[in-house]
Amino acid sequence: MRTAGWVTTVWMLGWVAQGALAEPAFPVERLEVYPQQFSLVGPYAGVQLVVTAYGKDGRLRDVTRECGYQIDEPSIVRVERGWVSPVADGSARIVVEWEGSRAEAVIQVTQANESERVSFTYGTLVALTKHGCNSGACHGSPSGKGGFRLSLRAFDPALDQVTLIREEFGRRINPFDPEESLLLRKPTMKLPHGGGLRLTAHDPAYRLLRDWIGQGGQLDPQQQPACVRLEVFPASGRVLHLPEASQQLAVWAHFSDGSVRDVTPLASFSSSDESVAEVDERGLVVGHNRGEAAILIRYADQMETCFLTFLKEVEGFTWNDPPQYNYIDEIVDAKLKKLHFLPSELAGDEEFLRRVYLDVVGHLPSVEEVRAFLADPDPQKRSRLIDQLLERPEFARYWALRWGDILRLTVGQVGADGVYKYHRWLEQAWAQNMPYDQFARELLGAAGGTLTHPPANFYRTTADENDCVEAVAQIFLGARLQCAKCHNHPFEKWTQDNYYGMAAFFNRVKKKPAARPGELLVYVARTGEVVQPRTGRQMKPWLPGRGEIDVELVDRRQAFIDWLTAPDNPLFARVEVNRIWSYLFGRGIVDPPDDFRESNPPAHEELLEALARDFVQHGFDRKHIIRTILNSRIYQTTFRPNPWNEEDEKYFSHQQPRMLSAEQLLDAICFVTGVPEKFGPLPAGTLATHLPAPDLVKHEFLKIFGQPERQTVCACERTTESNLGMAIQFFNGPLIYEKLRDEKNRFRVLASAGHTDEEIVTELYLAALCRMPSAEELQAAMEHVAAKRKQFEDERTSIEQQLAELSRQMEAVRQGVAERVRQHKFNQVPEPLRDDLKKALDKSPDERNDIERYLVDKLGNLITVSQEEINTAITDEEKQKIKELSEQSEKLRAALPAESAYRMVALEDICWAILNTNEFLFQH
Amino acid sequence: MVQFSGKELDSPVSIWTSFPAQVTVTEQRADLLVCHFNVAAEAPVGVGALVISSPKGTSGPVWLLVDQMSAIGEPSGNHALNSAAALQLPVVVQGTVDGPEADYFAVELQEGQQLSLEVYASRLGSACDPVLRVLSEDGREMAVADDTPGWGAESQLRFTAVRSGRYIIELRDSSYRSGEWYLLRAGDFPVLATVYPLGVQRGATVPLSGLGANNERLGPIPFTAPLVDEGSSAVFRYRPDLPPGMVPLIVTDLPEYLEGDSDADVQSPVTIGLPCGVNGVLDRPDDQDCFRFAARKDQRWTFRATTRRLGSPAYPFLRILDNEGKVVAESPVGESEDLQLQWQVPADGVYLLSVEELTRRYGSSFSYRIQISEQPFQVMLKPAKESRLVWDVAQDGGAAVFDLVVQRFGYDGPIRVGWEKGGGPGEWFNAVIPARANQARVYWRPAEMAGALHADRLMAEADTPGGTTRQTVSTAGAYAQQTPAMVIPPLWFDGLVFVSVQSPQEPLVRWKTMSPAVELAAGGKLELNLEFERVKADYKEAPAVVVGQVGAGLEITGKVDKDNAVLTLQASPQIAPGKYSAQIGLFAAFQGRTQLLPLELAVHVTQAK
CATH class of the missing domain: 2.60.40.10 (Immunoglobulins)
Structure with missing residues (x-):
């Protein structure tokens, strides 16, 4: 009642x-x-x-x-x-x-109090998933935990059925006393459980599990309606305002029989950016900071994403209407304005010049190029420079390096001869501005000899069709499919069937040795199918968004390529423009740039979409996109944040400094010091950024600074995270040391040509940093030179004094010997004459009388000492003494710095200091 | 005038050439040999070879190009743009690549003038992998050529000058090798990869088209196949006074069918009669050429494709379809450059040969020739580094040794090995490959004075059910092992072997028994021990017993046991009583030397007991 x-x-x-x-x-x-x-x-x-x-x-x-x-x-x-x-x-x-x-x-x-069958799939397995029992870290790992193995996130109900009901003689469940089942006692910590407390009696999942067990642990009937989609309320796009920015989500599961259930307590929630917002197990999203977050909701095998925006009032924020150079600026500014991030100011010419050279051609501009650009008054000079750089051959070589990373271009993979040919093909593709769809077509549709047809090396670098489909997916679809090889993807909609369905496009690609040494022949067999290893089902070719398709062509790849490169393909263009964006900003609109998934949404969907559309409309012209991005104001902003954007790391309100890549750094050091590196058999003047492969010429410096081994197609393999090895290289590593001491380095050559210290220091700044030194910097440099000069002078003086003292000591020893000899000779003079002679010798010649003069004249030479007599009379000890003094003198003389040596040492110090600044090491 | 440098070149020499020429030695020193070659006007142009032999040794094949353009050596110091060596066109330059330093040549061109450049390297056994570029005078790249589909590493390029002036040709090795040589042909000539048809019947005149790698097609021109073919090439020119573009082809005795205008597809195949050669071009995507033929049950046909040896990049994939379109056979994809299908006809009927491109690449230069013939066996020199094509053997005892591999297709009987032209005085031992054997070792002992040089082709012959079958023992696989840079030796070189007789040497072994005589009843068997002694004290290995000419009805096998050759003689029951002779030998090899010590047995066959 x-x-x-x-x-x-x-x-x-x-x-x-x-x-x-x-x-x-x-x-x-x-x-x-x-x-x-x-x-x-x-x-x-x-x-x-x-x-x-x-x-x-x-x-x-x-x-x-x-x-x-x-x-x-x-x-x-x-x-x-x-x-x-x-x-x-x-x-x-x-x-x-x-x-x-x-x-x-x-x-x-x-029917509130009527009994209802608990579904095995949508009750039991969902309950286990909700509480993480079948996660990869726990019982969902390939080997399970504690002898209890479930399929990862319940992707394999057949396996789970065996495990829960039949395995271990069914001891995991107790239909007669469900709450005594191991399945409930363990996660509620009524028994020791390595996974800790995972479940309480109040959780809806507990009730489901208990009731399922009590109902006898039944499986679902054949006609069990399947969940076909999820619906989330509110839908994506809601804007919430901090500080009170929380949002409860409601999740509805739609089933194939038309029924709808609210499954909010059983859905799993996660946030794409917890610095922006977090979500709890009941679907309450709590915002922490302004920005956008994607909340991923999973229930059974369905996924859905809810995008929420969080704003906050920022004190003092006033939108300043910066100029917009193209649609990129319009779109980015709109979001910045909405999120209350103020874009930074435009970068100065020096900052822009250095950045654009490094981004487009991979190396620093020459000093002459810097001077010319800085002095150019033309307001269009930036656009003009961009156009020029895009036409330089170094542009093609540098961007071939980037694609060499992606395509695993190594001697180990494609052979010593193949490396050059494959690299040359890449370089030519960039030099000729090959449209990206054609580029993909040539790579993915390649066949023939790997030396004669270099794009065929794409298949040489893939071990088998699994490796091939993973590579293709990651490179061209931005999808990291690896997980789906063994089970349904835990974070994306990819299933294991999808994985093997895509592999069906590539499994007929075969390789055999060709007659030419080092060459493989890539060809397409006429037959061959893919069998899903878990289900044993022969897979039809499968495409995202289209499902399974019938392909009558012998070369099924063509069907995949046609789909991939179609203008309306939702992924192809987006992935490439995002990749290009990541190269120019250090971060993709989707980041990592080869990890497109619902749970990793773009920081700016509209921007990505606009770039992709522009790309397609211009015939997949990559140079056009690069040019458009470089000409945007957003690209040309300074790296320096302002108080209204210093928190921003993903909405491009300012450039983010990033360390030069290993190759760029080595080239920059060689350029600043004027001492090039020689790379094995390659021609003199080859830059590190033009090296075809990392294992063609192994270079320790490059390895230390993150040159990738190119073992994977992942963008993540190249790293610029700093480490101790890098620091040591710069502090006193042999590479920099030797270049600073090289007789033909930049500052030595300038000094020999008569340039002043100020001119030399200025040139070092221009070379390394693309700017003139400030007055303070120049003064500090000159003071250092002066200090070095004084130090050297003091050192010279000290050494000279020491040399003089040693010389005096040596002379004293010699004089001692001479006196001894003279005394001996004097003692040979007859006694009566000895005193008189002594008296006469003690007088000056003018003071002597005639007799005394006679005595000196006649007997004086008897007591003269010759060098020969000294040499004969000198003792071993005295010889040893003179020898020691002489050696000490030699050492001091050797340490005596040349009069002008201070200058080179000072310039070495200054150059070293410049090379060790963040301004040099980083691109900004 | 050709200059050879090396060692021990100061002895009397014999020079063999693959092309007709009179050779006169004009200068000779230990390290230098200069010869004047007067090449006959009718000599076929294209890749040729010569071999120099003297009592002190023999060179391997020295590859060269027989051309109609004059050749110069590369000037020195041309390793920079501004020191490019000036060339007067047309010309052939012989040079060597120098690692990271490219070679530069300069030519003056008028606006609109066309320049053809072609590099011969791997076709002449060089490991050079050239990359050609044409640059403007200030170094801007105007054209570039790396590999040529069909010819592998070779580079070919045809360039049109957009304005009058000086242009620079840059040539270097793709992998910056140094020391490898090349020939650069420069002029106004067709740059061709291959021809169509690839096969021409001996003496026939056919219209021949030259096919370029960039879809260029020249001709057709009338071509008459020579009656004696030692490496034919087709020659194309833009004008009679201009230098030639040359491409090899096959001259055969078989009727040659062409794909024809109907494109020979499944709906309208070309009808052919076997044996024959069929020729076509796979020039369109998914191109499938079909040829219809009649065959009888149990016939065995071999379908052998030739493409890459003649500059075509095609990899034909062959299938046989029955009248209902069902595939009854297809060519396995093995490691050989030439795809082959061996097929035993399951039933009388009409069948289709389908030819498609294995790599799914197509183009106007994808020419092919499929030879369809009955090949009950194929014999080849074992494709191993140890298999030699050039032998220096001592006078009075040395022998050349050939390890052979046999592929049988319907014939299990014995196969005889010999020379195509007779090979000069000498004796064969073990020259009959036994029935059902898949490998054999044969020996040839020349009987000439030092200084003689044999160049002849090894042949294998057998009395097969269809008649006597005679074919070349292929040496291509063995040569590829020894000279991997020469990926595709010319077709005419296949089977050629060179045996040079050197000065006599101290023997390794000697018979103790001379001219033994034995008596054997018809149908009987006899074991005979023949003692030998080791003359060279440090020769410790066991020699091999080999068998030469043996009277019909007698069979001899042998082995060595310590210092005895143990022979087993067997007389067939049908042999007539009488006196017979049997030639046996003892073969020893030591430190690169060989000796084959013959011995004649007198066998008196008596009535069966």
């Missing part, structure tokens, strides 16, 4: 009016509840109400968890956090109220 009257549910904040209140923060125009009416059938049914408040200012707000719920018949239904569950058959009206506004929902309940 129902209880008459109203039962009011008091819920959360703001419900009770407290006398005279301030003006409400969110003036409500109206309140809406969704759904407004619904029928609940059976004991497991329920519905998630979503209550939205619409403000007078045009904003909206989800108040599902904040509003109050009044139920006229509480014996019929109950409501908890907006979730309505049945109590008994009948009809109930629920009034929601928030901030004085009301709305109503009518719920009809039938």
Whole structure:
């Protein structure tokens, strides 16, 4: 018997009016509840109400968890956090109220207390998925956990059936006492469980599992309706305003018999960007920061995505209407304005020049090119420069390097001769601006000898049809299919059947050795089918969006290529323009650029779509897209953020600095120092950015700085994350050290040619950073030169003094010997004359009398000492002493710096310092 | 005038050429040999070879190009744009690639003038893989050519000057090799990959079209196949006074059918009679050429495609269809360059030969020839590095040894091996491949003085049910192992072997028994031990017993046991009593030398017991 009257549910904040209140923060125009009416059938049914408040200012707000719920018949239904569950058959009206506004929902309940079969697929397996039991880290891993193995996210119900019902003699479930089943006791921690507490008795999943077990653990009948799609409320596109930016989601499963169930408590939720918004297990999304987030919702084998935008008021933000150079700026600005990010200022000429050279041709401009550009007053000079760079041969070579990464162009894969030919083909494709659809066609439809027809190497680098389909998918569809080889993809709609269905286009491609050494012949067999390894089913060729198709052609690849390159293919153009964008901005609109999936949405869908459309309309002209992007204001903004965009990392309000690639860095160092590298057999002057393959000429510096091995087609293989090895290379690595000491390096040559220190330092700045040094920088450099000069002078003086002292000591030893000899000789003079002679010698010649002069004249030479006599008289100890002093002198003389040496040392220091700046190491 | 450099060139030499020429030695030193070649006017143009032999050794085949343009050596110092060597057209330049430094040549062209460039390298056994570019005087790339479909690494290019002036030709190796040589032909001549038809019946005159790699098609011109073919080429010119473009073709004794105007597809196949050659071009996507023929049950036909050896890039895939269109046979995709299908006819009827392109690539140069003949066996020199085509053997004892591989298709009987032209005085040993054997080792011992040089083709012959079958022992596989750079030796070279007689050497072994005589009853068997001694003390290996000419009805096998040759003689029951002779030999090989020591047995056959 129902209880008459109203039962009011008091819920959360703001419900009770407290006398005279301030003006409400969110003036409500109206309140809406969704759904407004619904029928609940059976004991497991329920519905998630979503209550939205619409403000007078045009904003909206989800108040599902904040509003109050009044139920006229509480014996019929109950409501908890907006979730309505049945109590008994009948009809109930629920009034929601928030901030004085009301709305109503009518719920009809039938069969509330009748027993209902719990579906194995849509009850049991969904319950296990919801609580992560069959995730890859737990029982869904290939080897399971604790002897209990489930299929990953229930993609293989047949396996799960065996595991749950039959395996281990069915000990996992206890139909006679369901709550004693291992399947329930373990995750509720009634028994030790390595996975911890995964389930509580209050969870809807618990009830389903318990009841399923109690019903005998039955399987679904043949005619079990299948879930065919999910519907999410609200639909994508809702804009929420921080700080009160939460959103309850409701998830509806549509079945093949036309029935619809609200499965919100059983759906799995995840957010694409948790810095923007997080979502809990009940589908409540909570915004943290402005931006966009995609909430991925999964239920059984269905997936759906709900895109939400979160805005916040930014103090002081005023849109400044920056100039828009093309449609890219229009579209990007629209979003920035909406999200309240102010774009940074335009980059100066120096910053732009360095950036565009590195992005387009891969290397720095020459000093003359820098000077000319900076001095050019033409307002169109940037556009003109872009056009010129796109026509230079280095453009083709540099972008061939990028595609060499993607296509796994290595000696190990395609042979020593093949590397050159394949690389040359890539370079020619870029040089001739081969349309991208033709490029894909030539690669994917290639056949013949791998040396004579280089694109055939695409198949040489794929081990088998599985590797081939993974490579094709990742390169041309931006889809990382690898997971789907063994099971349905956990994060995307790709199924294992899809994987093998796509492989059916490529399985007939065969290879055999050709007569020419090092060549393989790629050809297409007339027969051969793909068998799905799990189901044993022979797979028909399958295309995304079209399903299985019949292909009568011998070469089935043609059918795939025709589909791939069709102008209306939703993926082909988007993936390539995104890739190009990622090269020019350091980050794709979809990032990583080869990972397109529902749960990884574009940062800017409209931009991506516009670029793709432009690309197709211009005949898949890649140069056109590159040119368009480079000419946009967005590309030409500075890297320096402003207070209104410093949080932004994905909406392109400013450029993001990124480290030069390994090859760019090596080339830049060689260029600045003026000392080129020689790469094995390649001609002198070959740049690192023009190397055909990383294993053609192995270079330690390149490896340390992230040159990829090209073992995968993944863009992620090239890394510029800094590490200790990189730091050591720059601090005192042999490469930089030797170039700084090279006799023919840039500053030595300039010095020899008579340039002043200021001129040399200026040129180093222009070479390395594409700008003049500031007054402070120049002064600091000159001070360093002066300090070095003084240091050298002081050192010279000190050494000279030491040399003088050593010389004096050596002379003292010699004088000692001479005196000894003289004394000995003096003692040979007869005694009577000795004193007189001594007296005479002590006098100066003018002071001597005649006798004394006579004595000196006659006897003086007897006491003169010759060098020979010194040499004879010198002792071993004295010789040793002189030798030691002499050696010390030699050492000091060797250490004596040349008078001008200070200058080269100072310039080495300055050059080293420039090379160690972030401004040099990074592109910005 | 041709200059050869090497070692030990100061002995009297014999020079063999694949083309008719008078050769005069004009200068000779140990490291240098200069010869004047007076090439006969009727000599076929194209790839030729010569072999130089002296008592001190023999060169391998020296490949060259017989051309109608004069040749010069590459000037030195032409490794930069501004030091490009000036060329007077037309000309052939012989040069070598120099690693990272490209070779540069300069030509003066008028506006609209066309320049053809063609590099011969791998066709002449060089490992050079050329890349050709035509540059403007300031270094801008105007045209580039790397590999030529059909000719592999070779480069071909036809360029039209957009304005009068100086143009630079750049040539380097694709992988920056150095030291490998090339011939660069420059002039105004057709740059051709192949011809159609590829096969022409001996003595017949057919319209011949030259096919370029870039869909260029010249002709047709009337071509009369020579009666004696030692490497024919078709020659095309834009004008009689201009140099030629040359492409090889096959001259055969079989009737040759052409695809014809009807395109020979399934609906309108060309009717052919077997044996024959069929010729076509796979020039359109999904092109399928069909030829209809009648065949009788149990006939065995071999369908052998020739394409790449003659410059065509096609890889024909062959299928036989019955009257209802069902596939009854198809060619396996093996490792050989030439696809082959061997088929035993299941029942009398009319069948279709279907020819398609294996790689699904097509073009006007995808010419093919399929020879359809009864080939009950094929014999080839074992494709291994050890299989030699050039032998230096000592006078009075040396022998050339050939390891052969046999593929049988319906014939299991014995196969005789010999020379096409007789091969000069000498003896064969083990020259009959036994019935059902799939491999054999045969020996030839020349009986000439030092200085003699044999150049002849190995042939295999057997009395098959359809008559005597005689065919060339293929040496192409063996040569490819030894000279991998020469991916496609010319067709005329197949089977050719060179044996040069050198100065006598100390023997390795010697018979102790001379001229033994034995008595054997008809139907009987006898074992005989013949002792030999090792003359060369450090020769320790076991020699092999080989069998030469043996009287009909006698069979001899032998093995070596220590220093004895143990022979087993068997007389057939039908042999008539009388005196017979049997030639046996002892073969020894040591440190690159060979010796075949013959011995004649006198066998007196008596009445059966």
